[in-house]
């Protein structure tokens with residue numbers, strides 16, 4: 212096994228996850244482990260990300276640099292603590308350097324219909340993940356939250372100081388997870404390192420879906436992504452970043468994604484959420500410029516995490 216620090220990305224085959232992995236690979240300093248149950252994605256997205264990263268290596272790339280382009284992919288149900296534990300056991304205590312937790316159910320409308328499923332999948336799963344991280348001395352986490360934690364915000368762009376007032380079960384699961392992780396930071400102020408990001412997606416009006424019912428209208432040219440970071444009780448970094456509408460995750464997604472395959476879950480099954488059309492989150496060379504700003508964000512996060520080690 213390589214000596215590279217290992218970063219586990221949950222929801223690695225999904226839209227944000229595949230971009231995070233690509234960005235991590237561009238640093239050529241990490242070994243990426245993806246954990247995804249395929250609910251809303253195809254694992255071949257990871258193959259494409261790997262291939263792209265490999266194609267960008269210099270001719271004289273070292274073995275270690277080549278190794279950074281290889282993704283270890285695990286299929287895992289995050290609502291099963293034993294399944295999460297099995298993945299961590301493979302790498303041993305301290306074997307996973309940090310976690311980027313992205314996997315979640317994310318359809319606002321659907322969360323109103325089956326709230327308990329959302330609480331189980333988003334909140335219980337996050338609890339189990341944190342418990343297993345604790346068992347294996349893994350203390351770094353980047354949490355993918357959502358701007359739905361603000362409900363209907365009084366102003367846009369949304370200042371980070373805006374009160375949290377989620378009005379959907381989905382948004383409330385994100386508030387619950389942020390709260391849980393924040394409490395953990397307070398109880399172990401010197402050891403837990405956290406970044407939480409509240410993503411807000413922009414999609415064209417014609418492309419609205421239940422999961423994006425909180426997206427800004429087209430008159431909002433900029434999309435604010437508020438981020439806060441804390442080490443224990445201390446907020447160590449606070450920034451606001453405005454992405455213009457050409458560089459938002461969803462506008463890049465609109466170009467990138469091709470619907471592939473049937474929904475993973477039968478619509479008749481009301482206890483499990485419907486997969487949004489399962490998508491191929493492949494990244495192509497021509498799209499790299501579009502996501503540069505997003506990449507820089509994640510690079511900065513990885514850098515900040517390292518500085519605080």
Ligand SMILES: O=c1ccn([C@@H]2O[C@H](COP(=O)(O)OP(=O)(O)O[C@H]3O[C@H](CO)[C@@H](O)[C@H](O)[C@H]3O)[C@@H](O)[C@H]2O)c(=O)[nH]1
Nearest residue numbers: 222224225226227247248249250251252313314315357410
């Ligand atoms: O229990 C689950 C649920 C989902 N997934 C996977 O997680 C990924 C989620 O990706 P996608 O559905 O493309 O969603 P993103 O747009 O990447 O959504 C992310 O971005 C949201 C903010 O917009 C966050 O709130 C969510 O946590 C996060 O899933 C997919 O690959 C799913 O297969 C799992 O592995 N396990």
